[in-house]
Amino acid sequence: MKDGRGGKWANAALQNGYTHHGDSMPHEEYVEWQRNCLKEMMRVIPDDGAIFYNHKWRVQGGFLQGREDIVGDFPVRQIIIWKRKGGINFNAGYFLPTFEVIYMIAKPEFKLAPKANGLGDVWEFTQEMNNEHPAAFPVELIDRIISSTRAKTVLDPFVGSGTTAISAINFERNYVGIDISPEYCRMARKRIKRHQSNAKLW
Numbered sequence: 001m002k003d004g005r006g007g008k009w010a011n012a013a014l015q016n017g018y019t020h021h022g023d024s025m026p027h028e029e030y031v032e033w034q035r036n037c038l039k040e041m042m043r044v045i046p047d048d049g050a051i052f053y054n055h056k057w058r059v060q061g062g063f064l065q066g067r068e069d070i071v072g073d074f075p076v077r078q079i080i081i082w083k084r085k086g087g088i089n090f091n092a093g094y095f096l097p098t099f100e101v102i103y104m105i106a107k108p109e110f111k112l113a114p115k116a117n118g119l120g121d122v123w124e125f126t127q128e129m130n131n132e133h134p135a136a137f138p139v140e141l142i143d144r145i146i147s148s149t150r151a152k153t154v155l156d157p158f159v160g161s162g163t164t165a166i167s168a169i170n171f172e173r174n175y176v177g178i179d180i181s182p183e184y185c186r187m188a189r190k191r192i193k194r195h196q197s198n199a200k201l202w
Contacts, residue, residue: 027060034070037157038105042074044155048109052145054082054102054137059094067101077106082141083124102145116148142167162188166195 025033041051051074058065080102089096125141146154146167152174156164159177161184168175169192179185 027065031069035073038070038074041155041157042105042107045107047107048111049151050077050104050106050110050149052080052102053105054100056100057097062093067103071103071105074103074105075107076103077110078104078121080104081122083122085124085126087127111150112148113150119144119148137163139163139167139170143170146171146173159188160184162191165192169195 038051038053045051053071055067055070057067082100082102084098084100087096087098123141123144125138125144127138142164146164154164154168154173154175155178156175157178159165159179162177165175165177165188177188179188
């Protein structure tokens with residue numbers, strides 16, 4: 001939306017884009033970038049690890065754009081639907097989008113934590129509304145993911161405001177958070193420190 005396509009979303013948080021990164025790149029460049037990110041994640045996770053790769057559906061040029069061009073060559077074991085509560089749609093061309101897709105890309109020895117396999121593959125969580133970051137995930141969503149794995153260390157290469165780190169702390173896991181934006185790194189450190197202080201009071 002940074003290039004003026006915001007329309008009636010003129011006051012939306014993403015109208016100003018992300019700090020230190022312009023994501024209005026050509027589609028082919030975007031696909032290559034994301035595939036390279038996934039390749040590196042596959043390289044560093046252990047044989048019993050998994051990647052939970054969240055992505056919105058996109059409509060470009062009036063056509064639905066899936067993510068097969070990104071995840072097609074990776075071992076996608078399952079697709080999880082994150083159903084978001086609420087929303088507004090100003091486009092008369094299609095129904096209100098209310099879900100995002102989480103691809104579970106798993107190494108051969110990956111197994112869920114005990115009893116997690118009883119959960120369904122459609123998860124309903126309210127979008128994060130009280131966060132300075134323009135596209136933050138709700139902690140409850142990441143809690144569901146981390147608590148469903150046996151991971152001892154959680155990596156988030158797009159850590160943003162630190163939600164994944166906070167969830168890792170909730171379940172006493174180690175975490176590694178990376179972000180290109182110094183502003184978001186400061187934001188994450190602040191949230192993590194506040195969360196750790198609150199945890200000591202429980």
